[in-house]
Amino acid sequence: MRSSNASEGVALAVRELCVRAPSGRTLLEVGVLDVAHGAFVVLAGASGAGKSTLLFTLAGLQRPASGSIRWGATEIATLGEAARARFRAERVGLVFQDFLLFDELSALDNAALAGAWSARPASVVVRQRAADLLAWLGLDAQDARPVSTLSGGERQRVAVARSLAADPSILLADEPTASLDRDAADRLTQTLRRIADERCRAVLVVSHDPTLIEAADRVVRLVDGRVCDVAL
């Protein structure tokens, strides 16, 4: 595991977080979890341990039953649906295991997706930033082919570009290397590391991938919905 050289300051502060299923069953309990700006954190644990639930809750996709989730100065646990959507649009980048791209669109159209619901001037900025990110990730922004023609690794990099195009301060990834071969997974790991280091983003990744875990600043292990081990 890589030693931490994260930037100063807390990007995420979780306190006494409790997430319940609609049936009332407790899915997740987290007492304290802090993540610094520029930190690369892996959420690990067995299937059903609550990793994705934690990730989705931190992204504001799921409302906790109680507790506090503070991203910088923003407490998202108490925000309404529309405010959480705005928060995600402005502050959170999300990467999914199976990319969830629009296969019929080009890499740039996918990466600039956030521009579709942004105000017009912002959408131009998003598109330009998406093009720059694609280039930064080694992809051709001018390539008009649909992303269905790209390799798995390339598609996941398009998804990463999409997650960063709105210039979020947080990047959350759910099993981003699970659908990739080893080479592509290693390359993505380096990319995520660079995002934390060079762009000073807090990067939280749900993963079992040893390479990713090795590259992380911290590993948060979950067992049965509880944080049981934070490895530095």
Place this chain on the structure above:
Amino acid sequence: MLTGWLIPPACALLLGLWRYRTGPLVRALLRRHPGVALVFVGLIAVATGLGLALGVQERGIRAGSAGAADRFDLLITAPGNDTGALLAAVYLQGADLPLLSGETFRRIRNDPAVAMAAPLAFGDSVGHAPMVGTTAAFVRYLVAGDAAAGDAAVLDEGRLFLNAREAVIGAEVTLSLGQRVEPSHGIGGAVSGSHAHLQIELTGRLARTGTPWDRAVIVPVETVWLAHGLGDGHAADARGALGPPFDPSRMPGVPAVVVRATTPGGHYTLRERFTDAGSMAFFPAEVLMRLYAVLGDVRRLMSWLSGLTQVLVVIAIGVALSILLRGFSRRFAMLRALGAPRRFVFSLVWTYAAILLLVGALAGIGVGVLAASVLADRITAASGVRMPVSLTLSDLIVPAMLAGVSVLLAVLPAGLLARRPIVADLRG
């Protein structure tokens, strides 16, 4: 009204393509299942087209049938069924009509209000073509609108008949000029024998009229009488003459006389004068109006049925659209996870649905015109009456209504999809 129905699709497109830039995403959704999208569009096009074709066709039937009767200002027949007489005289449908006597014809012809009185004798045929006996003056009036029109205005080729053993043919008759033909008694399936003693030479082909007469063999009325062995209707010293005057005592009688008055008002005088115990005068237009009323009733019934079908199609489309859109729910969840507001997803779905429905409705206009044209061709082929197929602004109300209602209904699946739980859909 038309614009009113177009408001919902316009709102959907404005919201989707202008307020939000959903264009590329809508294209992606359309490309995702192109076959399903095509089936949708096809269903909507057929539903729209059927309703539209009904209106266009009904108007075509009215215009075509009225056009065919244009030159038949006033018909005088023996008392009986005016509809049957109209169908026989104007549309050349076989009918067994009682005859007007020679004396009645003389009275009609000599009436000071009559400009032209032409006997019509039918009931025979040449091959598949009905044979009609009349006068050269009526043939000229029928084709050119002028009883004294020159041959150039009346004929495409050849000349008019000059004696009782000559005939002219309508523009669509497949016989050749110079050919000698034998008339048969009866028309179509009702042929009951040949007038083998009479050979008729075809001397001219009439210009097209767009009426059933284009398919007829037209002979001097004397030919019909001669074919039946009834003499030629003329006095002994006028043997071989064609057309009026006839000798009332020798004239075998005719089933109908078409009359043109000297003045438009004269037709009403003549109708009154010749509606008595011995004859019946009527305006073809009046009979047609009665038929149109029946046609209108049928049309109303068919419109209801078509409307009901369209409602069912709209419901089916709504259900199918909901099922299709459920297939996209993970992508919509992803959009919302990335921060897209609910109204963006709503707008995306609504625009997608509106585009499918609008394209379907537009294609329906084409389908409707095509269906109406095919139907018109069939009816023309069966009756010889040319059916004009034309689209008016009011015809567009049906597709606009279908598109408007469907797009309004599409608000439902769009709203439901925009409110689905993100995490559950992301997990698939």
